[in-house]
Amino acid sequence: MKKQLILGLAVAAGLATGFGLDPAQAQKKSLVIGMGSADAGKLDPHLASTTPDKGLLNYIFNGLVRVKPGQASPDFIEPDLAESWTTNANGTEWTFKIRSGVQCHHGYGPFSAEDAAYSIKRASSKATSSYSGDFAAVDKVEAVDGSTLKITLKNPVAGFLGYVANINGGNMVCKKAAEEMGENFGKKPIGTGPFQFAEYQPQQFVKLTANKQYFRGAPVLEDITYRYIPADSSRDLAFQSGELDMIYGKQDQTWVDRTSKLPGVKVKAMEPGELSALYLNITSKPLDDIRVRQAIAHAIDRKAIVQFKGAGSSREAVSVVPSGYLGTDEKSPLYAYDVNRAKALLAEAGYPNGVTVKTIHTTLTGMQTFIEAVQAQLKKANINLEIELVEHATFHAQIRKGLSPIVHYQAARFPVADVYLTQFYDSASNIGTSTAITNFTFCNVADTEIRAARVEMDAAKQKALWKTAQEKLVTNVCGIPVYEQLQLWAWKDNLDLGYELNGSLNLSPPVTEKTKFTK
Amino acid sequence: MTAFLIRRLGFAVITLFAVLTLVFVLVRIVPGDPAQVILGDQASREAIEALRERLGLNLPLYHQYVVFVWGALGGDWGTSMMTGRPVIQEVLNVLPWTLELTFLSLLIGVVIGVPLGVAAAVRRNRFTDYAARIGSLLGLSFPPFVSALLLLLAFSIGLHWFPVISAKSGSLSAWVESITLPAINLGLITAAYITRVTRSAMLEVLQEDYVRTARAKGVPWTVVVWRHALRNALIPVITIIGLYLGILIGNSVLTEIVFSRPGLGKLIVGALNQRDYTMLQGMMVIYTLVVVLVNLATDIAYGIADPRVKFK
Numbered sequence: 001m002k003k004q005l006i007l008g009l010a011v012a013a014g015l016a017t018g019f020g021l022d023p024a025q026a027q028k029k030s031l032v033i034g035m036g037s038a039d040a041g042k043l044d045p046h047l048a049s050t051t052p053d054k055g056l057l058n059y060i061f062n063g064l065v066r067v068k069p070g071q072a073s074p075d076f077i078e079p080d081l082a083e084s085w086t087t088n089a090n091g092t093e094w095t096f097k098i099r100s101g102v103q104c105h106h107g108y109g110p111f112s113a114e115d116a117a118y119s120i121k122r123a124s125s126k127a128t129s130s131y132s133g134d135f136a137a138v139d140k141v142e143a144v145d146g147s148t149l150k151i152t153l154k155n156p157v158a159g160f161l162g163y164v165a166n167i168n169g170g171n172m173v174c175k176k177a178a179e180e181m182g183e184n185f186g187k188k189p190i191g192t193g194p195f196q197f198a199e200y201q202p203q204q205f206v207k208l209t210a211n212k213q214y215f216r217g218a219p220v221l222e223d224i225t226y227r228y229i230p231a232d233s234s235r236d237l238a239f240q241s242g243e244l245d246m247i248y249g250k251q252d253q254t255w256v257d258r259t260s261k262l263p264g265v266k267v268k269a270m271e272p273g274e275l276s277a278l279y280l281n282i283t284s285k286p287l288d289d290i291r292v293r294q295a296i297a298h299a300i301d302r303k304a305i306v307q308f309k310g311a312g313s314s315r316e317a318v319s320v321v322p323s324g325y326l327g328t329d330e331k332s333p334l335y336a337y338d339v340n341r342a343k344a345l346l347a348e349a350g351y352p353n354g355v356t357v358k359t360i361h362t363t364l365t366g367m368q369t370f371i372e373a374v375q376a377q378l379k380k381a382n383i384n385l386e387i388e389l390v391e392h393a394t395f396h397a398q399i400r401k402g403l404s405p406i407v408h409y410q411a412a413r414f415p416v417a418d419v420y421l422t423q424f425y426d427s428a429s430n431i432g433t434s435t436a437i438t439n440f441t442f443c444n445v446a447d448t449e450i451r452a453a454r455v456e457m458d459a460a461k462q463k464a465l466w467k468t469a470q471e472k473l474v475t476n477v478c479g480i481p482v483y484e485q486l487q488l489w490a491w492k493d494n495l496d497l498g499y500e501l502n503g504s505l506n507l508s509p510p511v512t513e514k515t516k517f518t519k
Numbered sequence: 520m521t522a523f524l525i526r527r528l529g530f531a532v533i534t535l536f537a538v539l540t541l542v543f544v545l546v547r548i549v550p551g552d553p554a555q556v557i558l559g560d561q562a563s564r565e566a567i568e569a570l571r572e573r574l575g576l577n578l579p580l581y582h583q584y585v586v587f588v589w590g591a592l593g594g595d596w597g598t599s600m601m602t603g604r605p606v607i608q609e610v611l612n613v614l615p616w617t618l619e620l621t622f623l624s625l626l627i628g629v630v631i632g633v634p635l636g637v638a639a640a641v642r643r644n645r646f647t648d649y650a651a652r653i654g655s656l657l658g659l660s661f662p663p664f665v666s667a668l669l670l671l672l673a674f675s676i677g678l679h680w681f682p683v684i685s686a687k688s689g690s691l692s693a694w695v696e697s698i699t700l701p702a703i704n705l706g707l708i709t710a711a712y713i714t715r716v717t718r719s720a721m722l723e724v725l726q727e728d729y730v731r732t733a734r735a736k737g738v739p740w741t742v743v744v745w746r747h748a749l750r751n752a753l754i755p756v757i758t759i760i761g762l763y764l765g766i767l768i769g770n771s772v773l774t775e776i777v778f779s780r781p782g783l784g785k786l787i788v789g790a791l792n793q794r795d796y797t798m799l800q801g802m803m804v805i806y807t808l809v810v811v812l813v814n815l816a817t818d819i820a821y822g823i824a825d826p827r828v829k830f831k
Contacts, residue, residue, distance in 0.1 A: 204781055229779045237675065241679070391792070
């Protein structure tokens with residue numbers, strides 16, 4: 001009750017500042033973020049798989065290494081809990097020197113190599129992690145001593161550091177807390193990051209307080225309230241009224257245009273771009289005929305789609321791998337927009353009067369408007385795209401059963417070409433198999449290159465293999481990449497993030513020890 | 520009365536059981552896999568199978584059913600597949616929010632709806648009547664999320680009287696700040712409904728012989744209307760209020776979402792989207808219970824409003 005009262009007072013105080021009733025108040029120290037989901041999901045970093053959960057957990061946890069705040073590319077990997085690291089010549093043995101003097105939240109003691117080893121084992125286990133697959137190549141993890149961690153791999157892994165970075169399975173948990181709480185770890189996640197878990201109110205918010213012992217220095221902000229506000233319009237209004245300092249935007253251009261006009265507001269379309277692509281099942285009729293697939297590729301006007309989606313928040317796709325990833329072929333031979341050529345190809349394939357193809361599609365608004373635009377474009381080439389709309393979870397279930405000959409998928413992955421190529425184009429990932437992930441195409445034309453690149457230690461050779469793989473996939477029209485959707489966020493301009501924001505791997509801007517209000 | 524109650528409760532148990540079974544089967548017929556939702560779209564087939572096993576989803580359907588019913592009978596409604604928290608705790612967390620909103624909006628509905636309905640009936644085909652009829656038609660036709668947004672735009676953004684995030688607690692003033700707009704939003708719709716029912720019930724009663732008799736022997740018009748006529752017109756109004764209470768609890772979801780309030784509606788929509796089977800089952804028990812109890816309360820209210828009603 002007392003706690004509620006204090007909370008009530010704090011909220012009332014926040015409200016008063018928000019409404020500008022108390023201009024004499026000292027510098028603001030509480031950050032309120034509005035996220036677009038109805039409630040918290042899994043707050044265990046090794047189980048969290050949604051953008052809202054990942055964004056929040058990023059404030060609580062560190063990795064062995066991290067991508068520099070504000071960046072979304074592995075080029076910016078820098079030390080985090082590990083001060084330094086070395087690897088052997090073929091990349092199968094990694095030794096990390098763990099930073100000393102790092103404290104786990106809520107008095108769970110110092111963070112050591114022991115904790116790091118435990119954490120990686122936890123992330124590798126199917127029973128405790130959604131990301132066990134990422135660690136399939138891990139053979140042995142051991143704490144050589146309190147500050148030395150050694151990881152032995154069965155085979156070299158492209159971009160291995162990405163898996164021990166501060167995202168997904170790379171988030172480092174504190175052993176004592178995780179063992180003590182077991183399955184309940186997600187109810188009070190304990191990490192080493194700048195902010196620590198304080199309170200959860202169902203369907204309302206999670207509150208974090210500053211970790212004064214944070215190894216990079218005590219945060220300037222005192223607390224973060226991470227509010228769950230599923231309605232886009234309500235989030236916008238609460239932002240406008242001053243109740244929220246930072247919001248997850250509605251992912252479309254009209255939102256950008258409208259929000260940019262508000263006074264004292266910064267709007268950012270940040271990396272990574274989620275690639276929207278059509279995946280064609282090459283074993284289904286009539287898509288088994290490459291000329292039909294080529295016709296579809298020729299009939300899609302990427303430029304027009306970007307105009308439709310908004311140039312400020314989207315851009316044309318460059319390859320079957322999103323742009324900017326390590327190994328993306330930024331000039332892959334995509335099919336040019338040419339309706340006549342499309343019609344000619346269809347006629348050649350024996351469909352002079354056009355052809356009908358089907359897709360099962362989600363009702364998520366952003367994705368739906370895209371597929372409707374594509375449908376209109378295809379019609380000009382006499383390709384009739386039948387769209388069967390289903391709700392999102394049904395969509396995910398049905399496309400994995402192979403019921404949709406054309407699958408529209410929109411995704412960002414860890415920015416190394418291998419991840420995208422493996423998940424979407426390696427035949428080992430074919431849906432319906434025991435190792436299935438998201439290969440809806442049943443293509444295997446690039447298996448050799450994808451697999452060879454995965455274990456190639458020579459960076460130049462690896463890039464060349466990835467390039468060939470992408471060329472083959474584009475030429476065979478396994479997938480048709482169309483456009484990339486950037487991540488839209490807005491915040492008050494009196495909030496200084498403490499770094500320059502270009503992007504963020506977990507799709508939410510980091511809040512660091514340096515983040516502060518300037519007035 | 521006691522026999523009546525026992526019989527009704529017996530029916531309630533049967534209804535509950537039927538609903539439970541139906542829900543159990545229905546949620547599993549709908550395509551979509553909770554394990555996939557939990558693990559996310561990058562999870563491998565193996566990981567998903569392992570989770571299905573942990574959640575007991577790979578057991579034969581009858582086995583799952585027995586486990587579920589056995590648990591439910593013992594008061595264990597399972598844990599949410601998504602959050603790992605007990606279903607009952609998840610429900611109890613948000614139930615007070617839903618109840619306060621529902622009852623307050625019902626109160627607003629009755630306080631506005633009944634007098635307005637009576638006034639419209641008494642001044643039939645005159646200005647008051649037309650205004651009440653058009654007003655209530657508007658109220659019924661307006662989608663609650665649109666009216667909610669308009670209220671927010673006017674009173675939160677325009678006048679700064681209320682917060683946009685209407686979910687504060689801890690003090691009376693904070694509570695009033697948070698509940699006012701949502702309750703008005705739902706309350707006005709309820710009022711529209713009640714106005715129309717009251718009006719038509721009153722119109723019928725006002726033509727009865729005893730009303731004319733009362734008038735003829737010199738009873739003042741207001742007493743005739745409020746004591747003689749309204750009392751008799753109340754039965755259909757109570758029925759509607761009872762039915763509407765059940766609907767209100769379900770319908771509050773849009774209001775909850777726009778005003779960023781916690782609530783049962785949001786919980787059930789979330790559980791449905793995520794295929795959280797255990798959560799859905801638990802929620803359905805609650806909803807059925809509420810509807811059954813409200814119906815029972817309605818029946819009892821008949822007797823209070825009209826002594827001629829006998830409980831058989």
